[in-house]
Amino acid sequence: SQQGEEDPQALSIQEGENATMNCSYKTSINNLQWYRQNSGRGLVHLILIRSNEREKHSGRLRVTLDTSKKSSSLLITASRAADTASYFCATPQGGSEKLVFGKGTKLTVNP
Amino acid sequence: NAGVTQTPKFQVLKTGQSMTLQCAQDMNHNSMYWYRQDPGMGLRLIYYSASEGTTDKGEVPNGYNVSRLNKREFSLRLESAAPSQTSVYFCASRGGGSNQPQHFGDGTRLSIL
Numbered sequence: 514s515q516q517g518e519e520d521p522q523a524l525s526i527q528e529g530e531n532a533t534m535n536c537s538y539k540t541s542i543n544n545l546q547w548y549r550q551n552s553g554r555g556l557v558h559l560i561l562i563r564s565n566e567r568e569k570h571s572g573r574l575r576v577t578l579d580t581s582k583k584s585s586s587l588l589i590t591a592s593r594a595a596d597t598a599s600y601f602c603a604t605p606q607g608g609s610e611k612l613v614f615g616k617g618t619k620l621t622v623n624p
Numbered sequence: 625n626a627g628v629t630q631t632p633k634f635q636v637l638k639t640g641q642s643m644t645l646q647c648a649q650d651m652n653h654n655s656m657y658w659y660r661q662d663p664g665m666g667l668r669l670i671y672y673s674a675s676e677g678t679t680d681k682g683e684v685p686n687g688y689n690v691s692r693l694n695k696r697e698f699s700l701r702l703e704s705a706a707p708s709q710t711s712v713y714f715c716a717s718r719g720g721g722s723n724q725p726q727h728f729g730d731g732t733r734l735s736i737l
Contacts, residue, residue, distance in 0.1 A: 544723050555628070555714055555728035556667070563723065601666065605722040610655060610674050611682065612726060616666040 519602055519618040527623050532589040534618040536602030537582075543605060545578055545585045546612070550599045559587075559600075592622045626650055630715050630729035637705045637736045645700040645732050647715030655718040656698035657726065658682075658690060660711040667714065673698055705736045 520535045536545065544563045548556040562569045562578045562585065569576045575588040589596055599617040606613045631646045649656065654675045659667040659682075669682030673692040687709060689701045698717075702709060712733050716726040 546725055548725075548728075553730075555730045556716075556726075558725035558727070561723065561725055610672055610680070610722070611669055612657075612722075613669075614659075614667040616664065 519600070519615045521618060522616070523619045523621070525621040525623065526592060528592060528594055530592055530622075532592050532596070532620055532622070534587045534600050534620070536585045536587070536615055538585075538602075538604050539583065540606075542580075545576075546603045547574075547576060547585075547587050548601045548603060548614075550601065550617070552598070556601065589620075592620075594622050594624045596620060597622045628715055628717055628727050628729035630713075630732050632732060633730070634733045635735070637702075637734065639705060639707060639736060641705050643702050643705060643734070645702075645713055645715075645734075646697070647699065647729060648697045649715075649717040649727070650696065651717060651719060651727065652695070653717035653719040653727070654695070656692065657716040657718075658688075658698070658700045659714045659716065660684065660709075661714060661731075662711050670700065670713075707736050710734060710736045 518537050546561045547559045550556045560571050560576050562576050573590045578585045599619045601614050601617045603612045603614045628649045657672040658670040661667050668684050671690040673679045676695045679690050691699045712731045714731045716728045718726045
């Protein structure tokens with residue numbers, strides 16, 4: 514069953530603009546993770562935010578987590594054509610080994 | 625440092641044929657996973673192995689078997705391939721607990737005719 518759901522499904526922006534993607538989930542979590550997938554490649558881990566954290570930064574990435582609303586957002590600032598990819602959120606299912614992925618947001622950054 | 629290596633990268637099978645997808649990781653991780661990715665469905669967990677010698681079912685295990693051959697290797701077998709198993713298959717590994725990320729291979733693109 515899907516735990517995280519990303520929104521929007523697709524996003525197209527111009528280089529230099531910011532991109533925001535949202536993720537909603539259903540059950541309590543101990544962390545939420547964001548991954549990027551370039552076309553034809555495997556997923557690459559971007560950032561992990563723990564349930565007791567509200568915001569985390571990594572380079573041009575900013576992730577927020579609102580456990581009261583069961584939602585997270587990924588902001589990519591000053592986007593580049595190389596940021597074109599699909600972005601997935603994922604949460605451990607019941608704190609177990611299982612990581613449940615959303616269906617992803619497909620981001621296109623136009624040069 | 626290769627990370628997670630999957631072989632083959634591409635394969636075409638006929639319905640009813642069998643096939644084993646190979647996965648190896650060189651990061652000394654305890655946990656390994658097999659996912660399938662279909663258009664519009666995201667990633668779905670087929671099987672996982674929390675440690676050498678153990679395997680457990682994920683969300684979509686029917687039609688598949690797995691073997692955790694040793695700490696490095698985790699294989700996925702299709703005994704009698706069906707067109708519904710046409711997909712991209714990803715192997716992943718993780719060290720430490722659930723607060724650690726998973727590391728993915730580049731996938732095996734499998735078509736079943």
